[in-house]
Amino acid sequence: MQLLVNIVVLTATYALISCGYVLIYRVSRVLNLAHGALMMLGAYLLLSTALVFHGNPVLSLLMAAALSLVVGILVYVFLMHRMTGQSVLAAVLATIALSIMLRGGIALVWSAQSRQPIQHLGVSNPTIAILGAAHTSACSLLLVAVAGVVYALLFLFMRFSRWGLRMRAVGQAPLLAAQRGISIHGIYALAWALSAFTGAAAGVLLSLNSGLDSTMALVGLQAFPAALVGGLDSLGGALAGSLIVAVTEVLLIHYVDPLLSSAAPFLVLIVMLVIRPWGLFGTQEQLDRV
Amino acid sequence: MITMRGETMRYVTYAIVALLALVMMPATAFGQQAYEIGVSGALTGPAASTIAPAIQGLRLYVNRLNKEGGVHGHPIHLIIRDDGGQASNAAANAKQLLSDDHVALLINASLSSTYAPMMKMADRTRTPLLFAANAVCPSQAFPPAQRFVFCSSGISTKYDGRAAIAFIHDHASGPVRLGLVAMAIPVSRGGINHAAGAAKKMGMKIVQKEAIPPTTASYTSFATNIQDGKANWAYSWAPWVTEVKTFEALRQLGWNGSYAAVEQPVAENELKHLKDSKFYIVSSDSLFSEKLPIQKKMMRVATSANAKYPADEMTEGWIAGMVLKATLAKAGWPATRQKVLASMDTLKVAMHGLRGGPILWTKRNHFRTRQYYRVYHWNPSSGSIVRAQDWKAFVVK
Numbered sequence: 001m002q003l004l005v006n007i008v009v010l011t012a013t014y015a016l017i018s019c020g021y022v023l024i025y026r027v028s029r030v031l032n033l034a035h036g037a038l039m040m041l042g043a044y045l046l047l048s049t050a051l052v053f054h055g056n057p058v059l060s061l062l063m064a065a066a067l068s069l070v071v072g073i074l075v076y077v078f079l080m081h082r083m084t085g086q087s088v089l090a091a092v093l094a095t096i097a098l099s100i101m102l103r104g105g106i107a108l109v110w111s112a113q114s115r116q117p118i119q120h121l122g123v124s125n126p127t128i129a130i131l132g133a134a135h136t137s138a139c140s141l142l143l144v145a146v147a148g149v150v151y152a153l154l155f156l157f158m159r160f161s162r163w164g165l166r167m168r169a170v171g172q173a174p175l176l177a178a179q180r181g182i183s184i185h186g187i188y189a190l191a192w193a194l195s196a197f198t199g200a201a202a203g204v205l206l207s208l209n210s211g212l213d214s215t216m217a218l219v220g221l222q223a224f225p226a227a228l229v230g231g232l233d234s235l236g237g238a239l240a241g242s243l244i245v246a247v248t249e250v251l252l253i254h255y256v257d258p259l260l261s262s263a264a265p266f267l268v269l270i271v272m273l274v275i276r277p278w279g280l281f282g283t284q285e286q287l288d289r290v
Numbered sequence: 291m292i293t294m295r296g297e298t299m300r301y302v303t304y305a306i307v308a309l310l311a312l313v314m315m316p317a318t319a320f321g322q323q324a325y326e327i328g329v330s331g332a333l334t335g336p337a338a339s340t341i342a343p344a345i346q347g348l349r350l351y352v353n354r355l356n357k358e359g360g361v362h363g364h365p366i367h368l369i370i371r372d373d374g375g376q377a378s379n380a381a382a383n384a385k386q387l388l389s390d391d392h393v394a395l396l397i398n399a400s401l402s403s404t405y406a407p408m409m410k411m412a413d414r415t416r417t418p419l420l421f422a423a424n425a426v427c428p429s430q431a432f433p434p435a436q437r438f439v440f441c442s443s444g445i446s447t448k449y450d451g452r453a454a455i456a457f458i459h460d461h462a463s464g465p466v467r468l469g470l471v472a473m474a475i476p477v478s479r480g481g482i483n484h485a486a487g488a489a490k491k492m493g494m495k496i497v498q499k500e501a502i503p504p505t506t507a508s509y510t511s512f513a514t515n516i517q518d519g520k521a522n523w524a525y526s527w528a529p530w531v532t533e534v535k536t537f538e539a540l541r542q543l544g545w546n547g548s549y550a551a552v553e554q555p556v557a558e559n560e561l562k563h564l565k566d567s568k569f570y571i572v573s574s575d576s577l578f579s580e581k582l583p584i585q586k587k588m589m590r591v592a593t594s595a596n597a598k599y600p601a602d603e604m605t606e607g608w609i610a611g612m613v614l615k616a617t618l619a620k621a622g623w624p625a626t627r628q629k630v631l632a633s634m635d636t637l638k639v640a641m642h643g644l645r646g647g648p649i650l651w652t653k654r655n656h657f658r659t660r661q662y663y664r665v666y667h668w669n670p671s672s673g674s675i676v677r678a679q680d681w682k683a684f685v686v687k
Contacts, residue, residue, distance in 0.1 A: 002518075002543070006511050013507050104334060111598045112338030114530060114556045116563050127542050136510070137542040210509065210535045213339045218505040253511040259474055261511070262503030 001133035007243075007250045009140045012147035014242035016202040017223035018230070019154065020195035025232045027171045027191040029088055030080070034095040035199050036220020037102035038075070042068040042200020043117065043207040043216060044110050050120035057121040064204060065197060072196030076189040084185070103217055114213040117204075125209060139209035146205060150198055154235055167191060171233070225265035229272045231282025240280050244268055324360075324367035325618050325625050328387030330380045330408065331399035331423065333372040336504055340530060341399050343555045343599035344423035345370060347607025348399075348614075350591050355615060362623040366614065369393065373400050380404030384411040394625045395617070397610065399423035402477040412438045418631045422610035424555065426477055427657055433687060435656035440634050442613040442649055443606060444574030445552070446661060447477060447527070449684050451485030453663035454525050454550045454572045457679055459492045462523060462548075466494040469521035469547075471512070471536045473528040474501040481527035489525075497521050502532050513539035522547045530554040537569060550665075553577070555603035561668050561675050570678055571666045575609075575644055578602040579666070579675040582643040605644055613639050613649060646681035657686055 017039060024032045032038075046064035053059045079098060083091040118125055118139075125139045158164040169177040170187045178184050203216060226245045230237025249264040260267075272279060329348070332341040349368060356365040369391050373379035380400060387393045388411060396419045398408050405421075405428050412419035413436075420440045421427055427441035432448070458466060468489050472482040479501055486496055497519035500512045513536055516524055524540065524547060526533040533551040540549065546568075551557070553573030561571060571577070578585050578601070585601070588608055592601035618625055621633035634656075639649040646662020665679040 002514050006508070006514060009510065010508050017507075107334050107338060107342075112334065112342040113599055113603070114339045114560075119563055125542075127544055129544070135542060135544040140510070140542070206507070210538055211531075213531055214334070215336050215504055215531055218336070219507045222505045222507055250511050254515060258500050258502065258512055258515065262474065262505050 001131065002135070003250060003254060005130055005134040005136050007246050008144060009136060010246035010250060011239075011243045012144040013202065013206065014223045014226040014246055015239050016143065016147040016150060016198060016205075017220055018227035018238040018242055019150065019235055020199040020202075021224060021227040022230075022232060022235055022238045023154075023191050023195040023198070025227075026234075027167050028080075028091075028188055030083070030091045030095065031088075031232075032095045032195065033092060033221075033224075034075075034099035034102060035195065035224075036217040037099040037106075038068075038071065038196050039199035039203035039220045040212075040214070040216040041071060041102055041106060041203075042196065043203035043212050044106055045071070045200065046204045046207065047110065047115055047117045047120065047212060050117050054120055055122040057123050060121055061204070064200065068196045068200030069193045071200075072193035073189050075196065076185075076192040080188065080192065081185060084188075099217070103214065107214065112214055114211055115207075116211050118208045121208070123208075137209055139205055143202075143205040143209070146201055150201065151235065151239060154194075154198075158235070163187075163190065222262070222265060225269040229265075229268055229279055231279030234279070234281035237279055237281030244280075323624075324365045325623075326367050326369065326391055326393045327395050327397065327614065328383075328391055328393035329368060329370040329397040329399060329423075330373045330383035330387070330404065331370060331397075332375040332401055332404075333370075335374040335376070335401075336531075337375045337401050337529060339556065340424045340554050343603035344605075344607035344610070345399055346597055346599050347588070347601075347604025348397075348423055348610045349607070350588075350595055350597060350604065351608050351611025352614070353595070354591055355611065361615060361618040364623055366618065373404055375401035375403065377403045377407050381407035381411065384408045388415050388417060393417070394621075394627050394630045395420060395614075397422050397614075399425050399607075399610075402426055402428070402475070409436070409439060415627070416631070417627045418634050420610070420613070420634075422606070422613065424606045426481075431656040433655045433657075435654060438631065440651065440656040442610050442639075444609075444645065444661075446574075446657065447481040448484050449661045449663075449686070450527055450552045450572065450574075451481055451525075452488050452684060453661075453682065454527070454552065455485055455488040455492060455494070456682070457570065457572060457663075457665050458489075458523050458525065458548075458550060459494070461678070464522075466523050467497045467519070467521050468494045469498040469516035469519060469524040470496060470500070471516070471524060471526035471528060471532065472499070472501045473532040474503045478528040478532070482525075485525055485527060494523075500536070502528070502536065504529070504532070509535045509539035510543065512536060513543055513545070516540060517543050517545045521545075524549045526551045530556055530560075534560055534564075537564075537566075541566070553666075555599075555606070557666075558602050558675065559600070561666065565668050565670065567668050567670050569667060573664050573666060574646075574661060575605045576664065577666050577675060580643070584608075584642045584644060609641065609644055609649075612641070613637075646683065655686060659686055660684065661686055 045067045049060040049063040226241040230241025245265045252260045371383040422442045426445045430436040430439040431441035472478040548568040550570040557571045589601040616639045621629040637651045650659045660683045662681045667678045669676040
């Protein structure tokens, strides 16, 4: 039972992080390698809002969420917008540069000190028993719930909303979409904002559960194989990829050797690349573009 | 109009030339000549939360010392370069510090991955290399020590484990079933292996040994293994992130055992945050709950300098500063590399309560002749950090 709970929590963690990779790739074909750093920035923004609105968790969280949306838009406006029309490789390199800049900037602004945002929010993170046979923390449960809600809302948004339809259109045929009057840059900015928001949500929940430090950016990269395994252009794929990676990781830790845990996502990825290089739910056409 | 523009251009050119001359002039040309000391440290990267506060402590100590007249009337010029914990960056830093900046002493405050290239450079240029400010003391500083390698840090793979296991042995109420927690990096696994050896000698049963990758997203799976092994004690010798996150994951699983971890800069704050009486910090440095006069002084200096990090995270850097001062005072002026090395060969530095005893180096022992440990934990009834064990000495052989 405890293993099952561990798998569910890890799946939710990877899923919440990896949907940010998918959102940007699906719309703009860019692999955002700054996603881990943006996720960490979201958590640090919560730290700041928690310090400003001390003891008011709802307001702090809302402000951090709003700021992360703004960060996503700013990244697009001031950096990725300039990459429009350039090669995909140039855009990917720009995200690597952004990641380095963000990590350095975070160390300068918030210092390299380990932090506990939960202290400033004035909330606790109690242990919760599940059916008497397993335990987890309240923040872990919240993370599972948030991942579920985010995915549900994203599915609904992409399938039924006008902006979701436009996002899909821009992802499939940007030129045609532009000719039909869709604001390409508006859609790209929206994708970056949503990606930064979901990443920040993951960063915030992880930091509430187990503190905040500069290693969080690496955790963001650990979730990247989950998106690749599922197929980079599929939200459903990201969910399935996260589940496969999480199951493999937890079982390897428990039954084989804990040392294999960091290699687990990449082992799964290699197997997937051999069997189905475009991922579980990706399309071959997307792979050609990569 | 053309003349005016030409004149303006001329003034601008003069200003630029003057500015360049100022920038290119060595800093020491403005005042007295200084002792040049080079530091390569992990100011960024995964180890930054441990190293950066200590480096700030060292910087504050040196700034204060310089204000008071320096050593033999000469200021100390610290040249600090960030290596991010990367071996290649550390090698480049060492090369630049030795060749361009002509430092008399190199200081490494970084991850163990940076040790080999810096030791090689120090050996080639016959420059003393001090491991300080929360760098783990390398085996080359222990007897029989390598010629150029010294260590002032309180962290030791060998003795930390011995101290922790001895504490667990003395305080456990029954048979010990021990879970061991390392980060999946060589130095941490080495530290845990030392502890495992000590534990076996004391008759403890090791039920689980976890090496957790630094990139892990969830510590719960590793904690589950320790809980499933029915450990009643756990010991972690790893970067703080791994030590504390594994402990928190264990508690989230409902584990009720005792946990010993080695002290690192954030430990004191974390004890206050966790408020768990069974979470023990095995420390070679005094925590600030001791309220020593030297700690009050550190707090004053940190406050007046508007330091980025709290004073209680700077102890190791402050100690590095004390060692630096003693070294240069003994070496005299001008301090060549040979003179600094000769000074460090037999050096005694009083710790004023920050440690259990002085740092004493001999030609054969560049770590110290005795290593002392205290153990702290949270006392719920007094609502404060208290000692679970006073200084206990371990003879370094």
